[in-house]
Amino acid sequence: MAEQREMKEKNPWHKAVVIFIAVLGIIAIVALVTTAVLQNKPLQQKFKYGIVLDAGSSHTAVYIYEWPAEKENDTGRVKQKHFCQVKGPGISSYSLSPEQAGHSLRLCIQEAVLNVPRRRHHETPLYLGATAGMRLLRMENQSLCDQVLGSVEKVLQSTPFDYQGARIISGQEEGAFGWVTVNYLSDRLKQGSGTTGALDLGGASTQITFATNQDETGESAENTVTFRLYGNDYFLYTHSFLCYGKDQVLKLALAQQTQAGASTLLDPCFNQGYSTNLSYSSVYSSPCITTQKPLAAGEGFTHRGTGNALQCQEVVRRIFNFSGCTFSHCSFNGVYQPPLQGQFGAFSAYYFVMNFLNLTSDTLENNMEKMARYCSTPWTQIKQQFPNVKEKYLAEYCFSGTYILFLLTHGYNFTSDTWSNIKFIKKISGSDAGWTLGYMLNLTNMIPAEAPDTPPLPHAGYVTLLLFTSLLLFLILLCSLRSLWVRCTSQRQII
Numbered sequence: 001m002a003e004q005r006e007m008k009e010k011n012p013w014h015k016a017v018v019i020f021i022a023v024l025g026i027i028a029i030v031a032l033v034t035t036a037v038l039q040n041k042p043l044q045q046k047f048k049y050g051i052v053l054d055a056g057s058s059h060t061a062v063y064i065y066e067w068p069a070e071k072e073n074d075t076g077r078v079k080q081k082h083f084c085q086v087k088g089p090g091i092s093s094y095s096l097s098p099e100q101a102g103h104s105l106r107l108c109i110q111e112a113v114l115n116v117p118r119r120r121h122h123e124t125p126l127y128l129g130a131t132a133g134m135r136l137l138r139m140e141n142q143s144l145c146d147q148v149l150g151s152v153e154k155v156l157q158s159t160p161f162d163y164q165g166a167r168i169i170s171g172q173e174e175g176a177f178g179w180v181t182v183n184y185l186s187d188r189l190k191q192g193s194g195t196t197g198a199l200d201l202g203g204a205s206t207q208i209t210f211a212t213n214q215d216e217t218g219e220s221a222e223n224t225v226t227f228r229l230y231g232n233d234y235f236l237y238t239h240s241f242l243c244y245g246k247d248q249v250l251k252l253a254l255a256q257q258t259q260a261g262a263s264t265l266l267d268p269c270f271n272q273g274y275s276t277n278l279s280y281s282s283v284y285s286s287p288c289i290t291t292q293k294p295l296a297a298g299e300g301f302t303h304r305g306t307g308n309a310l311q312c313q314e315v316v317r318r319i320f321n322f323s324g325c326t327f328s329h330c331s332f333n334g335v336y337q338p339p340l341q342g343q344f345g346a347f348s349a350y351y352f353v354m355n356f357l358n359l360t361s362d363t364l365e366n367n368m369e370k371m372a373r374y375c376s377t378p379w380t381q382i383k384q385q386f387p388n389v390k391e392k393y394l395a396e397y398c399f400s401g402t403y404i405l406f407l408l409t410h411g412y413n414f415t416s417d418t419w420s421n422i423k424f425i426k427k428i429s430g431s432d433a434g435w436t437l438g439y440m441l442n443l444t445n446m447i448p449a450e451a452p453d454t455p456p457l458p459h460a461g462y463v464t465l466l467l468f469t470s471l472l473l474f475l476i477l478l479c480s481l482r483s484l485w486v487r488c489t490s491q492r493q494i495i
């Protein structure tokens with residue numbers, strides 16, 4: 001009996017309980033914290049997809065976008081997964097054989113089928129937006145335009161994707177969605193200020209878009225687009241100049257220089273030694289050319305370069321009209337433009353041309369000098385220097401570079417001081433700058449008008465708080481058990 005009593009005193013029941021509770025407490029804390037940490041990690045990342053076809057004047061491109069399914073409304077989450085360049089010209093060039101327009105898309109559609117997981121095909125939206133080439137065809141011949149759209153529609157409807165329609169987007173949409181893309185990809189939309197303007201140079205049209213003050217938009221409603229994104233209001237100035245894309249503006253320059261109908265054109269915007277035969281109809285058939293083919297003109301003319309940058313600037317100047325502004329400020333051709341604001345991203349042909357000519361990171365004055373040097377370089381030397389560059393692009397760089405510098409300075413009013421506000425870009429965070437991403441984000445409602453609610457604490461803060469509180473509770477429990485134990489032991493000693 002005495003032995004048993006001694007054992008009980010050495011190992012009182014509450015000592016075992018304390019150890020048991022302590023172990024349980026530790027296990028509970030570890031389990032709680034592990035659950036909190038693991039909860040934040042999705043077991044398997046699930047992606048969603050969207051496809052946009054950019055049916056431009058010079059070519060069609062297919063963009064596949066991808067985003068994590070559970071983070072649809074966060075900025076910067078949608079990424080370009082795949083890009084396919086359709087072989088051949090833009091769909092508007094198939095006006096004489098419209099069924100070929102749809103057929104031309106097949107290879108890129110097959111690539112898209114392989115690049116989107118099969119189980120996602122039926123829920124992947126597919127859009128086609130046609131730009132300035134189709135705008136021009138619509139002006140020329142509505143029926144042919146409908147036939148071309150019908151042909152691409154037939155092919156797109158037969159894909160396994162969730163086809164959402166093929167349409168000609170307006171110049172305002174092209175400008176505004178280019179702006180959305182640039183600012184979405186650079187994560188500026190949630191901040192509400194300091195957005196980047198968008199300068200887009202296509203083959204048949206060019207767009208300028210930037211955020212401005214509300215009172216600046218009052219002068220011209222047709223140049224205004226308003227957006228409410230993530231709880232911020234944006235008042236955008238936007239304008240699309242049809243016929244001022246890189247290819248159509250060259251036709252304007254050629255038409256303007258061949259008014260006399262001569263059989264040879266000596267063109268300062270092409271390198272000395274460059275020579276090719278062009279038909280008059282290839283220039284004058286464009287709806288951008290409002291003058292008739294000269295009466296004295298034969299079938300064609302020899303287009304010969306003389307390579308002179310200063311004279312080329314004069315040629316370019318003549319395709320702009322700086323008179324007849326009825327607003328407080330204008331860019332050119334009587335079009336309203338408020339004073340430029342902020343930084344700009346210049347993409348598409350702005351990037352191709354300025355990057356080739358090495359004009360993306362220099363002062364305006366140095367760029368002028370570089371341009372003059374390029375234009376005065378003989379054609380044979382240019383060809384030797386760049387044997388792998390497509391000859392059509394190479395021949396046009398003197399004209400295109402001179403046009404871009406003129407458009408940005410005399411057209412839009414960038415100066416030597418504001419020149420550095422323009423960044424020539426191709427991609428932002430791996431996705432191409434252009435209207436397609438903004439278009440898809442808009443149609444899928446992926447940018448909410450109001451800022452989504454954010455949790456009061458970030459996840460790391462929540463885990464820390466949880467750990468701290470659990471430890472505190474555990475310590476309090478231990479202390480209270482210890483005092484209970486001391487009390488019990490002392491009571492036993494009194495007995």
Ligand SMILES: Nc1nc2c(ncn2[C@@H]2O[C@H](COP(=O)(O)OP(=O)(O)OP(=O)(O)O)[C@@H](O)[C@H]2O)c(=O)[nH]1
Pocket residue numbers: 054055056057058059090131132133201202203204205206245246247348349352353356393
């Ligand atoms: N120098 C050069 N030009 C290019 C290259 N790729 C495309 N281009 C030309 O750049 C111009 C603009 O191309 P895009 O941005 O695709 O224009 P688009 O969508 O066809 O034209 P729009 O319908 O007016 O928007 C066209 O004249 C193209 O021929 C390239 O790699 N180098």
